[in-house]
Amino acid sequence: MSIPQTHLIAYPFPTSGHIIPLIDLTKNLITRNINVTVLLTPSNQHLLPPNYSPLLQTLVLPSPQFPNPNQNRLIATITFMHQHHYPIILQWARVHHLPPSAIISDFFLGWTHLLARDLDVPRLVFSPSGAFALSISFSLWRDLPQNDNPDDPNSVVSFPNLPNSPFYPWWQISHLFRDKKVEQDWEMMRTMFLFNLDAWGVVFNSFIDLEPAYFDHIKKELGHERVWAVGPVLPLDSGTEPEERGEASTVSCLELTTWLDKREDRSVVYVCFGSRTFLTTAEMDVLTSALELSGVHFILSVRVPDERRVEEDCGKISSGFIERVRERGFVIQGWASQLVILGHRAVGAFLTHCGWNSVLEGLVSGVVMLTWPMGADQYTNAKLLVDQLGVAVQAAEGDEKIPEINDLVKVIKGSLGRTKERVRAEELRDAALGAIKENGSSQKQLDALVKELNELKND
Known part of the structure; x- marks a missing residue:
């Protein structure tokens, strides 16, 4: 050659x-x-x-x-x-x-x-x-x-x-x-x-x-x-192990998949706000309360603040929450192997900040997306997903429009059914995978x- x-x-x-x-x-x-x-x-x-x-x-x-x-x-x-x-x-x-x-x-x-x-x-x-x-x-x-x-x-x-x-x-x-x-x-x-x-x-x-x-x-x-x-x-399809892509995960793929294997198809909501977003205390309180009250199985991935964030309002997950939801909730504090999680048959919905990488990973996985954009291009991406593609449901918008706990509970529970957004998600999954074949x-x-x-x- x-x-x-x-x-x-x-x-x-x-x-x-x-x-x-x-x-x-x-x-x-x-x-x-x-x-x-x-x-x-x-x-x-x-x-x-x-x-x-x-x-x-x-x-x-x-x-x-x-x-x-x-x-x-x-x-x-x-x-x-x-x-x-x-x-x-x-x-x-x-x-x-x-x-x-x-x-x-x-x-x-x-x-x-x-x-x-x-x-x-x-x-x-x-x-x-x-x-x-x-x-x-x-x-x-x-x-x-x-x-x-x-x-x-x-x-x-x-x-x-x-x-x-x-x-x-x-x-x-x-x-x-x-x-x-x-x-x-x-x-x-x-x-x-x-x-x-x-x-x-x-x-x-x-x-x-x-x-x-x-x-x-x-x-x-x-x-x-x-x-x-x-x-x-x-x-x-490249043979690359997804966990080798990006940062080192704080949880092994084996541990994740073992937990997910025990769940029914499309019964788990995955929640992640990307590699750069920190939730405020008010946002974290609403999110964790809604996840607890919803009764659904979920994986929650959150960033851990570093020393540069000491003066910022970075919401923390209470140890009491982790104990209370231990039977149906999996909490990751740090980098998550997102493609592994989203690609598992048990995951049916994705509560996301709508960063473009997360949008694409959600699309190729065929999950319903719940949008909570926080800044940058995320508001535009959320509008595309909800208003133009019909593949997502609006959950919240930044810290300007934090939802009521019961409203977020309703959105989370509703995301796992056979909705028009799920039908559209599966259509777009096929289109995305077809594009790269x-x-x-x-x-x-x-x-x-x-x-x-x-x-x-x-x-």
Whole structure:
């Protein structure tokens, strides 16, 4: 076999929810003979399996530092990466034995548009969110929709130029856009997102049949067809043990599956708010009370606060709760093997914060989703799931709309029946799995992407 010459730099934003799907994508690319170098920081190196393939290499870059504790952490991370990673990558690429053919970078790293220009290669945006969410983002930062009454958090912001004309209360709009206290930071973020509109191409961890109107919209916005929907990029048939993906779980897969094996089909509700969300005390109290009163079997996964969170309101699970629900509740404090849990026949519903990775994992598992978005793209994702796809039921919205305990009990109990949402969930599961099968739409899109990348090398 000839040595592959196409060399892609893959540059994720350094949090697990952004790194893991981009690594999953690179694994798909190397099966198609593409060389990939993933840019990681020391604390994230473990997310890439060692010696996975000679075609998959790593460049380790300095971990972001935060000298100003008052600066928004995301903005501080982007600023550090721009200032400190840029010259290292530039120098590395210029001396590498196989010069890069293109760079694919996270949508938070818009400044890599300038890096790609200096390297004289095209830049692709990797969107760990769906096409609906990125459509909102593009419109937000380019068109700057106005809130006529910014003192009213319920003042409505609309997006009439998008399919289905979505609208949101002001408090659900990205805090990065709403917060103009530091004008320089706001302008920097706008510049980052506008650079994404100038990218050579965009790759989505999504599939065409999930949000077709928004893929058409994105192509129209960009003015070209170089938009690829290649997801869900999940290791479903790759032989990868799901527990090897991401962080180390605090509970073994064997322990989880042994517990789940004793439950009836679709009788368990799985509750998880992702790798970055902490529930407040009020939210945790409502959630645990509803789970206890519902009488259903459940798995509850919650984050454990670290020393940086000592001054924040992070709700804790009482030991009394764990004792009282021991016969029907399984509590995980730390990282959970989510694909293992959702893929088990006993799990019928998923109470989720609607992060895009969780959305896709819920979809491929065919479970009914109960939405409790907390921020970022999650309100958009929840609207897609509930209003447009009909696969989910709204449970709550952030800490602005915490449900009454009895209302949440009703939603939890109702999620395990044979509802219209369950029928739709099974339809979308089949569509998602069909997209990533041989000759499925996502496989064809991936082949088309690889063809374009290989042609770049030959130009």
